[in-house]
Amino acid sequence: MTRSFAPFLLATALIAAVPGAALAAQWQWRDEAGRKVYSDTPPPPSVPERNILSAPGRVAGAYVPTNSETAEGKSAGSVSTIATTPTDSQAALQAQKEGFEKRRAARLKQEEDAAAKDAKQAQRTARCQELSNYAAGLSQNARIARINSEGMREALDDAQRAAALERTNTTMAAECNGTNG
Incomplete structure (x- = not known):
């Protein structure tokens, strides 16, 4: 074997x-x-x-x-202080960390501001679209009604329709930079 x-x-x-x-x-x-x-x-x-x-x-x-x-130039028998005091590399690392945190906070603030601006623009666009639709209805002689002070529904006559169209166009010019949507 x-x-x-x-x-x-x-x-x-x-x-x-x-x-x-x-x-x-x-x-x-x-x-x-x-x-x-x-x-x-x-x-x-x-x-x-x-x-x-x-x-x-x-x-x-x-x-x-x-x-x-x-x-x-102390003697070799001295107690080491490396563990208790930060070295240059630790200080540099801390500075990098602080810089990163500052840049991160600035970026988050910028993103938050951009999101708020976008939300405001979306609301403005929706409001302008509503005004544009209302103005189109007024100008096409569609039947428009409103609720009066007594809670009753009343249709707009020609004078009221013209006044409402004028107010809507003025509001659109102020809020929508002169555009209709």
Whole structure:
């Protein structure tokens, strides 16, 4: 019987890769005595930044000086202030966010104004169409009636029809810019 070594080699490779992956996600630093310390939690604040050999998401041995160390030349044992003060990139990001919010508010205001203007124009167009229809009915001698003060219906005579047509034309000229619809 011949056996394949492929499953055995695959299992061996997976077992060998597990400790490497576990170490890659761990913190490594040198303590006061110079010994390497491996942990899944960050080192205590007393450990200088330059003694941190590896951190999750950071290349091993990469030293990142704190803002206070570069600006004031403090010793490496100082506590980092990066987490408490915003960096230039954070300030730039905040400025971009504020600019975006201002542009968004301006655009929303502009869209709201345009919608209100369109609604007003639609109402004006409808009113002008009603006036135009009423004027056409008056000028074609269609029978027009109105309700008098006693609640009775009365038909317009020629003088009343001419007066109503004159008022309608005047209103149309004022409200519809001289157009009939």
